[in-house]
Amino acid sequence: MGAAGSSILGADGEWGETSLGDMPESCVAAVLLYLDPPEICQVARLNRAFRGAASADCVWAAKLPANYRYLAALAAAADDEGRGDGDANGKRFSLAATKKEIYARLCQSTLFDAGGKEFWILKNKGGLCISISSKAMTITGIDDRRHWSHLATDESRFHSVAYLQQIWWLEVDGELEFCFPAGAYSLFFHLHLGRPYRRMGRRLCGTEHVHGWDVTPTQFQLTTSDEQQATSEYYLHLHEQGGWKLYHVGDFVVSNSDEPINLKFSMMQIDCTHTKGGLIQEAVAPHYHRSGSGWISS
Template sequence: MPFASPSNIHIEHHHCLSSPPNLFIQLLCSCLKHFEFRVRRKLLHTTKDYNFQYDSRISLKPTCYFIESRVRQGRVFAPGALMGASHSGLHKDLSSSSSSFCLGDLPEDCVALIVENLDPVEICRLSKLNRAFRGASWADFVWESKLPPNYEAFLERILGGGFPENLQKRDLYACLCRVNSFDHGTKKVWIDKRSGGVCLSISAKGLSITGIDDRRYWSHIPTDESRFASVAYLQQTWWFEVDGEIDFPFPVGTYSIFFRLQLGQSGKWFGRRVCNTEQVHGWDIKPVRFQLWTEDGQYSSSQCMLTERGRWNHYHGGDFVVRESRSSSTKIKFSMTQIDCTHTKGGLSLDSVIVYPSSCKDRF
């Protein structure tokens, strides 16, 4: 639905609103009257992101309710509870019957409470609006809510504690959103920018593959189609078995495991991608079995036929739930097998195993 162009926002002074919290609510709700339109219009002008105008997450009513509840709890006016900006702007002389305000008149701490409800990508976009939004986008409490609850154990696992302790929370978040390698480069982990969930990938070299050292069956092929720069390629085998294990401090939540596979061997021909599927055989006779175990007794098993050739696919290997516990790390074992020795199978490329929050598995 199109938005009407807003005029100046007027705030009338009422004697019943003389206390700071009530005055703050009045000021905020009035300034947010056209908040959705102003933000979207500014973003369209500064970022040219035309899909952003249909994003329902920037909503007036939930934001007002949230800020009002914070004010009622005394969090907005508690000393040191928020960042930098003074509340003097809330005590302007309202002796006249009306005053005009615009989005840029909002104090930084007020803006910080607004952007705290948005996802990190939108926070960075809003920082382009004006100085108040830019300053609010650096507030530690805004970014601490986006970090995993156990981010310190997370950092210790991937960086070994070799990170400065005086980093701001936004810098920490940016560091964790980058793909970080550990365990000799066989594993990579990062935070999904949209959902804030932890994602982990294990290369073929980090898995236990039966017969991987015998060049008659398996070989490692360099490729730019993998984040690990190489994949394991199966020429032919009777006994197909791939096992793996994860020991990582996942935050509480539900996660899904995927095997990234391709029937065929991809390569380049005069600069164009080609996929050789001549050696693909045996996968349409019996299904592949996926299994998953956790240290707290969870178990998952499923079967799937591998039929699609020439492109990478993510095959669901199972789900697991990380609950609150005394253990700082979660141990998981998983496998992919096809051990029917009545026929051979081959022509399979194995890239990696990926762990994603279950809320994001529809991307695959």
């Protein structure tokens, strides 16, 4: 592609060759605005003009959410608290970094609220994801080992999940206050029926304790501080031979990126005529809906 050229008539009357490398960086940058971040990184290999334009702040500013300074401040604070001496290359993240460096850092997960929650932006299509650990939620009977236990696992972003052995009354409540980038979001509970384990390198799922979820539907709810509400209910079933499943609670919309939203969510199954068990609560995740070619401006 970089070798392709066209003939032009020079000042001395002789024909010459021009190529993509002769394009001004400003023109290249205007084209790169229409590409997704991975595509920008790929075309940066073409030549010097594309490489320079692919690092321009004006290109990456368009890929960042409107409140990226708020997100970058959380990331910088997390890095200072967690690593102190910088990353693997000895370089510490700073709010004075280039827009490309800020984007790259925000694509990595950032823990906040004492490590019980994390956020990151998606590399491919933009958008914000947040994951909230079960340890950051209030769960009925979680401190009673007869009902619940904490399992260490590499299947969770937080390396730990809450496993329900047996209970009559189930209620899980959580809360999040965050300056979401403007846009539309969906909230999901990430659940698993059956206790996963490994035998001879194979992932298996013990389902002997799974019971009670087909009697009464489990109810999910979310409310926001600006009075948005959503409810849903599902009969929980084994999914793909004991795999994880995202249960959609509902949607909410953020119009102001600089205004913190308080989000409350819950999962309930309070039919006390039967016991239920065998459920793993891993996390709750609000996911951003991308609009058009980038972020929605606030």
